[in-house]
Amino acid sequence: MSSQVTVYIYARASKANAAGQHPIYVRITIQGKRTEFSTRKFIHPTKWDQKTMKIKGSTEEARSINNYLESIKNKLTQTQVILEYQSVNITLDNFMNAYQGKSIKRERTLIPIFQDHNKKLKALIGIDYSEGTYERYETSLKHTQNYIKHQYGTDDIAIDKIDHAFVTGYDFYLRTEKDCSNNTTVKYIKNFKKIIRICLANGWLTQDPCLNYKVKLQEVERNVLTQEELETIIEKKITIERLDAVRDIFLFSCFTGLAYIDVKQLTPDNIIKGIDGQLWIDTKRQKTNTPSRIPLLSTALDIIQKYHDHPKCNNENTLLPVASNQKMNAYLKEIATICGIKKELTFHCARHTFATTVTLSNGVPIESVSKMLGHKSIRTTQHYAKITDSKVANDMDNLKALIESQKANPIKRTS
Known part of the structure; x- marks a missing residue:
């Protein structure tokens, strides 16, 4: 034995x-x-x-x-x-x-519950969840399994043995053994907490071991292109065909605010005539399944027209010839070098640039920006759209002009 x-x-x-x-x-x-x-x-x-x-x-x-x-x-x-x-x-x-042939008390353990959650989530890909969400929960499951093996020397743990020490130990493990940043650690623990909520909802746990676990996401400074940097990319002459196409698709996102996967999935059917009689994009964000309707600016329209007869677009019935996200980001690094831009250029930078430089800095209300980005809450939009110094200066100039105008035309008081 x-x-x-x-x-x-x-x-x-x-x-x-x-x-x-x-x-x-x-x-x-x-x-x-x-x-x-x-x-x-x-x-x-x-x-x-x-x-x-x-x-x-x-x-x-x-x-x-x-x-x-x-x-x-x-x-x-x-x-x-x-x-x-x-x-x-x-x-x-x-x-x-x-x-002795007696019935045994079967203890519920964590890993099968986590695996069952992920199995159900996978079945709902394209309905309630995206492929990316499923992959993140699968990664969370692997980290949880590795932590249990590392900390307890076993492959699983009874859920009634999960306590505050388990949760804080998991946090410490992710930060040290896995070298995760604060925000990555918090996101993995958040996924783990969902499994704990399932246990609580089913009555398998009577106390929440995460109750006193208090850690917050740290605000991350997002890379956003300035108006000057955006114009540099637009005007730069690029003779390499693959880089030229990536530059165009990146700019399309800068002027529509669409995320990589949403640009990739666009078809000609997503172009509609809007309430103003102009062309709009009408789509649903894959990440949240929320509607996103965006009036097309001239730069975005020109890019659509440029690739109207592109072989890849015709074969795949897509609006633009979008490569893999990995390739797009790799080529964007080359484009940044060619354009002399020191910032780390990624495809997601385009979405932030749309929210900040293209719309908010030009006076578009944040409520409108939020709707175009397909956000459910303006609070989410605030993470994307940053109030720049130039926007503050412009708003204050408008205020100064208003004050000066009032001084020049004082309201006559009646006795």
């Missing part, structure tokens, strides 16, 4: 009968806890071999008792194998109940 279950058979001197014979006992030890039971067999102590845990000799009595002891050991081994096969957490109580 494995070291998880230890079996020790011995002749117990303290229970000797009137004839001086010792009863044979079996001791079971699991995870530091032990129990004993009598075999109801007695033997003279001189005939007992403690090393082999058998009776010495080959008499009929010795063979009979040794065979009986062997059958006990075989049944104990079989009990352990069955429990391991059924993925039952082997405790002393569970083991002895199973050995």
Whole structure:
């Protein structure tokens, strides 16, 4: 048997009968806890071999008792194998109940619940969730499994053993062993907390182990192109075809605010005539499934027209010839170098540039920006749209002009 279950058979001197014979006992030890039971067999102590845990000799009595002891050991081994096969957490109580043919208390453990959640989430891809959301939960599951192995030396943990120490230990593990940033750590713990909420909702847990875990996301300074940098990219002559196409698609996002996956999935059917009689984009964001309707600015319209007959667009029925996100970001680094832009240029930078430089800085109300970005809350938009110094200066100039105008045309008071 494995070291998880230890079996020790011995002749117990303290229970000797009137004839001086010792009863044979079996001791079971699991995870530091032990129990004993009598075999109801007695033997003279001189005939007992403690090393082999058998009776010495080959008499009929010795063979009979040794065979009986062997059958006990075989049944104990079989009990352990069955429990391991059924993925039952082997405790002393569970083991002895199973050995004696009694029903066992099945402990709910964390990993199967997490796996079941991810399985259901996968089935809802394209309905309620995106592929990216599923992949993030799968990564969270792997980190959770690795943490349990690292911290507890086992593959799983009973959910009633998850406490505040488990959660804070997981946080520490992600920051140190996995070298995760604060925001990445908080997001993984957030995914883990969803599994805990499932356990609470089903009554499998009575107390929330995450209740006193208090960590906040830190605000990250997003890269946003200035008007000058945007114009530099627009005006730069690029003769390499692949870079020229990436530049155009990046600019399209700068002037529409669409994320990479939403640009990639655009088809000619997403171009509609809006309420003003002009062309608009009408789509749903893949990430949140919220509507996003955006009037097309001239720069975006020119880019659509440029790739109207592109072979990739015709073959795939897409609006633009979008490459993989990995390639797009790699080529954008080249474009940044060519244009002399020191900032790290990624495709998502375009969405922030639309929110800040293209719209908000030019007086578009944040409510309108939020609707075009497909946000459910203006609070989310505030993370994208930053009030720049130039916007503050422009607003203050307008205020100064208003004040000066009022001074020049004072309101006449009536007595």
